[in-house]
Amino acid sequence: MDPRSGKIVVVSHCLLNVHSLEDGLAEYRGCEEELISALIEEGVGIFQLPCPEMTISHISRLPLPKDSYDNPRIREKYRELAREVASTLSQFASKGYKIVAVVGAEASPTCGISVVGRWKDPEKRGRFPEDVEFVEGMGVFMEELKRELEERDIQTNWIGLPGKTLKSLDPERYDKMRVIEELRRLTRG
DSSP, X not given: OOOOOOEEEEEOHHHHOGGGSOTTOOOSSSSOHHHHHHXXXXXXXXXXXXXXXXXXXXXXXXXXXXXXXXXXXXXXXXXXXXXXXXXXXXXXXXXXXXXXXXXXXXXXXXXOSSEEEEXXXXXXXXXXXXXXXXXXXXXXXXXXXXHHHHHTTOOOEEEXXXXXXXXXXXXXXXXXHHHHHXXXXXXXX
């Protein structure tokens, strides 16, 4: 017997590698330090998701709201990507490992968990974040990943880690440390 915890947390790519973020959105030099430290301290495996936005728009892209990614062509690409990820995660699950949580980048058009941006005026569009409103919703890739995991009967918790944009809009509501403490609690359960 070895010391594995049997617990895995799935993490959005940009939380482990801020270099995949659009210019101006990073808060850290390399990774979301408090999140990663907490996961290491709790002894869970970390599964890094591919960056869905880079698969469509590459590394040099502008920050955009969900409307810009929610179309049939992109959704199909994300469905394929989610299928690949879910297939790998189902291998862990079949071995008895628990997928404790999926941690997404809150407000991301692709990886947000409970908050996404939408154009205030879809006809005019405009600039990010001035012309974007943040509303309840899940990012396009996370919607597809959730569907794929449910089809494989993999039940997990969905956690949104707020980033720079949301924290600047409402720091009390979007408290990153509160989210990390909730994740710690889940990993201990």
